[in-house]
Amino acid sequence: MGRSYREHGMRSVGMAALLLVGFGSWAEAQDQPVQIARAIPAAVDYSPEFDRALERGWRSETGAPGHNYWQNWSSYDIDARLDPETAKLEGTVQILYAHDAPANLNSVILHLHQNLHKEGSPRYDSQEITGGITITSLAADGEDLLERPASEGAGWEVDGTLMEVRPTIRLEPGDTLQLDIDWEVTLPQRGAGRMGHSDKEVYFVAYWFPKMGVFDNLRGWSAQPYMGNAEFYDEFGDYDVSISVPTGWTVMGTGDLQNPEEVFSAITLDQLQAASTADTLVTIADAASRGAGTVTAEGTDGWLTYEFSATNVRDFTWTTSNVQRWDATSAEVANQIWPQQGESASDDEDEAGEEGSEGSDAGEAPIEPIVDGTRRVLIHSFWREDVAPLWAEQWLYGKQSIEFHSEYTGYAYPWPHMTSVEGKDIIEGGMESPMMTVMGAYEGQEPSDLFNVTSHEIGHMWIPMIVGTDEKRHAWMDEGSTTFLEDQSKMEYWPGIDHHRVGARSYLQIAEAEQEQSLMRHGDYYEPGSGYGIASYPKPAALMVALREVMGEDDWIAAYRTFIAEWAFKLPTPWDFFNTFERFAEEDLDWFWTSFYYETWTLDHAVGRVAPKPSGGAIVTIEDRGNAIFPARLRIRTSNGMDFVHEVPVDHWLAGNDSYEIDIAAGAGSVTRVELDPSGYAPDVDRENNFWPRGGGG
Numbered sequence: 001m002g003r004s005y006r007e008h009g010m011r012s013v014g015m016a017a018l019l020l021v022g023f024g025s026w027a028e029a030q031d032q033p034v035q036i037a038r039a040i041p042a043a044v045d046y047s048p049e050f051d052r053a054l055e056r057g058w059r060s061e062t063g064a065p066g067h068n069y070w071q072n073w074s075s076y077d078i079d080a081r082l083d084p085e086t087a088k089l090e091g092t093v094q095i096l097y098a099h100d101a102p103a104n105l106n107s108v109i110l111h112l113h114q115n116l117h118k119e120g121s122p123r124y125d126s127q128e129i130t131g132g133i134t135i136t137s138l139a140a141d142g143e144d145l146l147e148r149p150a151s152e153g154a155g156w157e158v159d160g161t162l163m164e165v166r167p168t169i170r171l172e173p174g175d176t177l178q179l180d181i182d183w184e185v186t187l188p189q190r191g192a193g194r195m196g197h198s199d200k201e202v203y204f205v206a207y208w209f210p211k212m213g214v215f216d217n218l219r220g221w222s223a224q225p226y227m228g229n230a231e232f233y234d235e236f237g238d239y240d241v242s243i244s245v246p247t248g249w250t251v252m253g254t255g256d257l258q259n260p261e262e263v264f265s266a267i268t269l270d271q272l273q274a275a276s277t278a279d280t281l282v283t284i285a286d287a288a289s290r291g292a293g294t295v296t297a298e299g300t301d302g303w304l305t306y307e308f309s310a311t312n313v314r315d316f317t318w319t320t321s322n323v324q325r326w327d328a329t330s331a332e333v334a335n336q337i338w339p340q341q342g343e344s345a346s347d348d349e350d351e352a353g354e355e356g357s358e359g360s361d362a363g364e365a366p367i368e369p370i371v372d373g374t375r376r377v378l379i380h381s382f383w384r385e386d387v388a389p390l391w392a393e394q395w396l397y398g399k400q401s402i403e404f405h406s407e408y409t410g411y412a413y414p415w416p417h418m419t420s421v422e423g424k425d426i427i428e429g430g431m432e433s434p435m436m437t438v439m440g441a442y443e444g445q446e447p448s449d450l451f452n453v454t455s456h457e458i459g460h461m462w463i464p465m466i467v468g469t470d471e472k473r474h475a476w477m478d479e480g481s482t483t484f485l486e487d488q489s490k491m492e493y494w495p496g497i498d499h500h501r502v503g504a505r506s507y508l509q510i511a512e513a514e515q516e517q518s519l520m521r522h523g524d525y526y527e528p529g530s531g532y533g534i535a536s537y538p539k540p541a542a543l544m545v546a547l548r549e550v551m552g553e554d555d556w557i558a559a560y561r562t563f564i565a566e567w568a569f570k571l572p573t574p575w576d577f578f579n580t581f582e583r584f585a586e587e588d589l590d591w592f593w594t595s596f597y598y599e600t601w602t603l604d605h606a607v608g609r610v611a612p613k614p615s616g617g618a619i620v621t622i623e624d625r626g627n628a629i630f631p632a633r634l635r636i637r638t639s640n641g642m643d644f645v646h647e648v649p650v651d652h653w654l655a656g657n658d659s660y661e662i663d664i665a666a667g668a669g670s671v672t673r674v675e676l677d678p679s680g681y682a683p684d685v686d687r688e689n690n691f692w693p694r695g696g697g698g
Contacts, residue, residue, distance in 0.1 A: 038624065038627065038653065038656055038657070038658045039601070039627045040654060040656060041590065041591045041594035041595050041599070041601075041629055042590075042594055043590045043594070044575075044578065044590045044593050044594060044598070046575055047218075047575075049218040049219055050218060050573060050575050053066070053217050053218055054066070056068060056217075057069075058070065058217040059217070059573075059575075059576060060579075061579060062579060062580070062583050063563070063566070063576050063577070063578070063579030063580030063581070063582070063583055064566045064576075064580070065566060065567070065570055065576075069217070069570070070100050070101060070102075070217060071100070071216065071217065071235065071236075071570065071571055072097065072098060072099055072100055072101055072212075072214075072215050072235060073097075073098045073100070073235065073236065073237055074095055074096065074097050074098070074212045074235055074237035074238075075095070075096045075098075075237055075238040075239070075240075076093055076094070076095055076209070076237060076238070076239045076240070076241070076316070077093065077094040077240045077241075078091060078092070078093045078209055078239070078240070078241045078242070078316070079091060079092050079093075079241075079242045079244075080092075080208075080209070080241070080242070080243050080244070081243075081244040081245075081303075082187075082203065082205070082243070082244070082245055082320065084197075084200055084201075084203065084245065084246065084249065084320070084322075085200065086186070087130075087186050087187045087188075087189075087197055087200060087203075088184065088185075088186050088187075089184065089185050089186075089187055089205070089208065090182075090183075090184045091182070091183055091184070091208075091209060092180070092181070092182045092183075093179075093180075093181050093183075093209055093210060094178065094179070094180050095177075095178070095179040095180075095181070095210070095212060096176055096177070096178055097171075097176065097177040097178075097179065097212055098176050099171045099172075099173065099174070099175050099176065099177065099215075100173065100174070101173060101215055101217070101220075102173050103173070103215075103220065104170050104171065104172050104173075105170060105171040105215070106166065106170045107150075107164050107165060107166040107167075108164070108165050108167075108171070108177065108179075108212065108213070108215075109162055109163070109164055109165075109212075109213035109215075109221050109223040110162070110163045110164075110165060110179075110210045110211060110212055110213060110223075111161060111162065111163075111207075111210070111211045111212075111213055111223060111226065112132065112133045112135075112158065112161050112162070112163050112210060113161055113207035113208070113211070113226045114130075114132050114133045114185045114187075114188075114191070114207065114208060115132035115133055115158070115160060115161040115226075116132070116161055116191070116192060116226055116227070116228055117129055117130040117131070117132050117188050117191065118130075118131060118132025118133075119131070119132075121160045121161060122160050122225060122227060123227050123228045124227040124228040124229035124230075124524060125228060125229075127188070127191075127192060127228060128188040128189060128190060128191075130185070130186040130187070130188045131185075131186055132185065133183050133184075133185045133210070134183060134184050134185070135147070135156070135158070135163070135181060135182070135183050135210070136182040136183060136184060137180075137181070137182040138156050138165065138179070138180070138181050138182075139179070139180040139181075140154075140165060140167040140168070140177065140178070140179055141167060141168075141169070141177065141178050142178070142180075143167075143168055145165065145166075145167075150164075150166065153166070154166050154167060154168040159225075160225050161225050161226040162213070162223055162225055163210065165179065179210075181210050183209070183210060185208065187203065187205065187208070189425065189426070190425065190426060190427075191206070191207065191426075192228040193426075193427050193428065193429070193431070194206060194207065194427065194431040194438075195207060195208070195317075195426065195431070195438070196423070196425075196426040196427075197426065198423060198424050198425040198426050199425065201321060201322060201323045201324075202319070202320075202321045202323070202324060202382075202384070202421070202422070202423065202424075202426070203319060203320045203321065204317070204318075204319045204421050204423050204426055204427075204436075204438040205317065205318050205319070205320070206315075206317040206431070206433055206436075206438075207226070207232075209316075211234070211315075212235055212237070213235075214233050214234065214235050214470075214571070215235075216571055218573065222470070224472055227524050229523060229524055229526075229532070230471065230472040230473075230475065230522065230523025230524040231471035231472060231475065231523065232315075232464075232471050232472065233468075233469075233470040233471060233472050233473070234314035234315055234464075234468065235314065235468075235571075236312050236313065236314050236468060236569050237312070237313070237314070238309075238310065238311050238312065238313075239254065239255060239308070239309065239310040239313065239316045240307075240308070240309050241253065241254075241255070241307070241308045241309075241310075241316055241318075242305050242306070242307050242308075243305065243306045243307075243308070243318055243320070244303050244304065244305045244306075245303070245304060245306070245320050246299075246302055246303060246304070246322070247293075247296060247297075247298060247299035247302050247303065247304055248290075248293055248295070248296055248322045249296070249304070249320050249321065249322045250264075250285065250295060250296060250320065250321060250322075250324075250326065250382075251263075251304075251306040251318055251319070251320045252318065252319055252380055252382070252417075252419045252436075253306070253308045253316065253317065253318030253319070253435075253436070254308065254310045254313055254315065254316045254317055254318070254433065254434045254435045254436055255308040255309050255310025255311075255313070255316070255415075255416075255435070256308065256309050256310070256416050257306060257307070257308055258307040258308065258309055259305075259306070259307045260272070262297060262304075262305075263296060263297050263299075263304045263305070263306050264295070264296060264297060265294050265295060265296060265297060267289070267294055267295075268284060268285065268294075268295050268296070271283070271284045271328070272284060272328065272378075275328035275329055275330060275378060275379075276330055276376055276378055277330060277376060278328075278329050278330055279329065279330070279332075279399075280329060281327055281328075281329055281395055281396075282327070282328050282329060283325070283326070283327055283328075284326040284327070284328050284380075285324075285325060285326035286325050286326075287323075287325065287385065290322065290323060295326075310415075310434070310435075312569055313415075313434040313435075313465070314434060314464070314465060314468055315433050315434055316433075316434070317433035317434070317436045318436070319382060319419070319421045319436065319438070321382060323384060324382040324383055324384055324421075324422070325382070325383055325384065325385055326380065326381070326382055327380070327381040327382075327383070327394070327395040328378060328379060328380050328381070328395065329379045329395050329396070329398075329399050330376040330377060330378055330379060330399070331376070331377045331379055331398075331399045331402035331403045331406075331413070331418070332374050332375075332376060332377075332403060333374060333375060333376075333377055333402065333403060333406040333407075333412040333413050334369075334371050334373075334374055334375075334406065334407075334412040335371065335372045335373050335374055335375040335412070336369035336370070336371055336372075336411070336412045336414075337369055337370040337371075337372060338367065338369045338565065338568070339367060339369075339370075366558060366561065366562040366565065367562065367565040367566055369412075369565075377402055377413055377415070377416065377417060377418060378416060378417040378418070379395055379398045379399050379402065379417070379418055379419075380395075380398075380417060380418070380419040380420065381394045381395040381398060381419075381420050382419070382420070382421045382422060383421075383422035384422060384424070384441075387422075387424050387441050387443070388422045388424060388441035388442070388443065390441070390442050390443070390445065390447060390449075390450050391422050391441070391442075391450065393447060393450075394420055394422075394450060394454060397450065397451045397454040397455065397493075398418055398420050398454055398458060400451075400455075400489070400492075400493055401418075401454055401455045401458035401459065401489060402418050402458060404455075404488075404489045404492060404493075405455075405458065405459055405461070405462060405485060405489065408485065408488060408489070409462050409485070409560075409561060409564050410557075410561035410564065410565065411462060411466065411561070411564045411565060411568065413461060414466070415434070415435050415461075416435075417435055418435055418437075418458060418461070419435060419436050419437070420437050420438075420439060420454060420457075420458075421436070421437065421438045421439070422438075422439065422440075422441055423438040423439065423440065423441075424440060424441035424443075426438060427439065427440050428440045429453060430453040430454075430456060430457040431457065432457045432458075432460035432461070432465065433465070434461070434465045435461070437454075437457035437458060437460075439453050439454065439457060440453075448490075448494055451490070451493060451494070452486060452490060455485075455486045455489045455490065455493075456482055456483065456486040459482040459485040459486050459489075460478060460482050462481075462482075462485070462564060463477065463478045463481050463482060463564070464477075464478040466564065466568050466569065467563070467564055467567045467568060467570070467572060468567075468569065468570060468571045468572070469571075469572060470571070470573070471523070472522065472523050472524070473522050473523070474519075474520070474573075474574055475523045475532070475535070475536035476519045476535060476536050476539070476540035476597075477540075477572075477574065477577065479536040479537050479540070480519075480536065480537065480539070480540020480541050480543070480544065481540070481541075481544065483503065483537045483538060483540070483541035484500075484540075484541040484544040484545065487499040487500050487502075487503045487541060488500075498680070500541075500542070500545045500681065501680050501681070503538050503541055503542065504538060504541070504542035504545070504683065505538075506534065506538045507534050507538040507539040507542050507683070508542075508683065508684070508685050510530055510534045511539075511600070511602045511683075511685050512602065512685040512686065514600075514602075515529065515530065515531070516531065516534060516535065516539070516600035517531030517532070517534075517535055517600065518535065518597075518598060518599065518600055519535045519536075519539065519540060519596070519597045519598075520574070520597055520598050521535065523536070539596075539683075542683050543592075543596050543597075543683065544560075545681045546592075546596075546630070546681055546682060546683050547581065547589075547592065548681075549633075549679060549681045549682065550585070550589075550592065550630075550631065551581070551584065551585045551587075555584045555585060555586075556581075556584070558584050559580055559581045559583065559584035559585070562580060562584070563576075563577060563580045563581075566580070574597070578593050591629040591650055591654060592629070592630075595627070595628035595629050595630070596628060596683070599627070599628075601626065601627035601628040602626040602627065602628055602685045603626045603628040603630050603682060603683050603684050603685060604624070604625040604626035604684060604685050604686050604689070605622060605623070605624055605625070605626075605630070605632045605676050605677070605682070605684055605690065606622070606623045606624075606625055606676070606686070606689035606690065607620070607621075607622060607623075607634075607674045607676060607689065607690065607691065607692040608621035608622065608623040608659065609621045609692075610671050610674060610692050612670065612671075613666070615666050616665075616666025616667075616669075616670075617663065617664040617665050617666040617667075617668055618664045618670065618671045619661050619662070619663055619664070620634075620636065620661065620662045620664060620671065620674055620692075621659055621660070621661050622634065622648055622659065622660045622661075622662070622676070623658065623659050624653055624657070624658045624659065624660075625658075625686075625689075626685065628683070629650055629653050629654060630650070630653075630682055630683070631647055631648060631649055631650050632647065632648035632660070632676060632677075632682075633645060633646070633647045633648075633676070633677055633678065633679070633682070634646055634647075634648075634674060634675060634676045634677075634678070635673075635674070635675045635678045636662075636664065636671060636673070636674050637671070637672050637673040637674075638664070638668045638669040638670060638671055638672060639669035639670045639671075639672055640667075640668055640669035641669075642668050642669070645678070646662060648660045671692075673691075673692065673693075674691070674692040675690065675691055676690035676691070677690055
């Protein structure tokens with residue numbers, strides 16, 4: 001058994017345990033009736049869809065993928081050409097859609113995200129209008145289809161940012177559908193703060209091609225309109241992408257560049273080779289080399305074609321510029337070999353086969369990788385010296401982020417490069433995609449601000465880029481876990497400040513003001529104001545820290561790393577997350593999920609009174625003035641030099657009590673100080689009443 005929150009509460013310092021006459025409330029010690037005076041959190045109910053997935057072995061009660069887990073898959077072969085002067089992009093894509101689901105499909109759903117910028121498309125707020133995506137031809141399994149309503153049979157039809165394609169023959173389990181689509185689009189300057197161009201000299205191109213929607217083992221088609229606020233839910237797939245731009249324009253994109261000798265000069269190739277093993281800054285391109293035209297190859301008829309290949313990623317994004325400085329270095333990470341789900345990393349084949357046998361669910365023990373030394377990841381930083389001087393150190397922030405996050409998550413960054421792009425006029429904060437991120441110039445701000453956003457956006461490479469969460473329905477799963485990881489990394493790079501406590505303040509202020517909205521709300525359905533931001537970022541990050549306090553460091557980190565490893569390149573839900581942590585806590589944590597994830601209940605533990613007893617010692621009363629359930633940890637100091645900790649277990653609050661009394665024996669002396677939550681990590685909305693005497697906080 002792992003240590004529980006109850007066992008953690010029985011710790012003592014010195015002779016403290018001998019000085020506690022009672023561990024229950026004073027009323028309980030005197031056989032007085034207990035007054036039920038508080039709300040009790042309901043048990044977490046699975047959705048009907050999740051219950052069905054459990055019954056069919058697609059999910060499991062342990063939180064791991066079920067033994068019959070499945071998901072569909074796609075491959076994309078894309079050719080695209082961008083005219084930077086007009087921002088017009090023309091492309092063709094061949095999609096192979098492998099349908100592994102146990103269902104027949106009469107149609108498939110694709111995303112046309114750029115239709116957010118089309119006249120008449122529904123959207124969360126105002127957007128630049130560019131006309132959206134124009135489909136110039138579409139064929140399914142080699143047969144040309146027309147745009148027409150479903151009543152007229154096979155064809156295709158666009159509704160906002162979604163396109164339904166109806167082939168002439170339905171898809172059955174095991175079938176693969178081939179779609180061939182030609183399209184064109186004029187790229188917006190500011191695509192909902194997630195992509196676009198800056199003065200037509202820097203492009204960050206994302207959400208730019210017809211993309212398959214997700215057909216998952218919960219809801220079937222889970223393709224939802226892109227409204228500009230709630231983000232994305234993507235299937236994993238393979239990409240071969242050719243991008244043509246004018247000579248002198250460099251391109252970096254998701255995946256491996258397949259033809260560097262055809263697009264870069266010999267000098268650039270030499271610098272890239274140096275950067276691939278460096279721990280210091282290597283300048284690939286600067287204003288002088290850009291101006292001299294020595295960065296790229298000459299091309300053909302004034303054009304260069306960059307060819308990329310990426311395997312098992314959830315999207316493809318790219319950047320191009322003819323002016324940006326290009327800095328590079330490399331990060332060192334563990335070279336990990338991960339067994340497949342249900343397999344063992346052991347050499348014992350019989351044992352591995354038994355663990356992976358049909359009818360059994362994974363999750364009994366963490367998946368462990370085989371580590372074979374280390375490997376290097378290229379770090380790229382593209383920026384403009386005249387608009388973003390703070391970016392001079394960004395390459396170093398990228399290196400630290402890849403190395404720290406790889407070690408802390410236990411899952412080494414799996415891809416060949418990580419690229420950061422300065423996007424003044426495109427974005428103010430940051431936005432992520434596989435191997436790529438775009439961030440603002442951060443003019444006039446502090447170096448720590450740029451470090452923070454770098455750490456955060458690169459943190460997203462783990463969730464949702466490796467662990468494929470549904471960002472639209474449950475933004476807290478990726479934004480909250482990444483905010484937590486960012487804060488953890490800040491404490492290494494910028495020591496001396498407890499960034500978890502600092503980060504929780506905005507959530508606690510909103511919670512105290514009773515302006516919260518539930519974490520479990522769909523990202524497009526938050527009311528105006530701070531609800532979406534608080535529920536997606538600081539609150540779930542603070543809850544990760546609080547859960548670590550409840551479970552203990554060892555059990556929590558085991559659950560955290562196991563969730564990432566088991567759901568790598570798969571599509572988890574909140575219930576998989578909940579079940580994974582309960583597996584390692586060996587506790588029912590519904591009181592935690594209900595209080596903080598489903599409800600917007602607040603936690604407010606307080607030192608109510610410290611009453612001396614005539615015979616010596618004292619009665620210390622702890623009050624629970626909020627609705628949220630949480631263990632109350634406290635430290636008591638006495639005049640005799642005693643200093644001990646005690647915990648009010650969750651079961652006491654679950655029994656309906658709203659107060660708890662501790663009887664301090666006469667031999668301890670008088671009580672000089674009481675402090676609730678000495679670690680400072682409980683999500684308590686009023687810390688001023690956590691101390692006695694009042695005002696005794698640090």
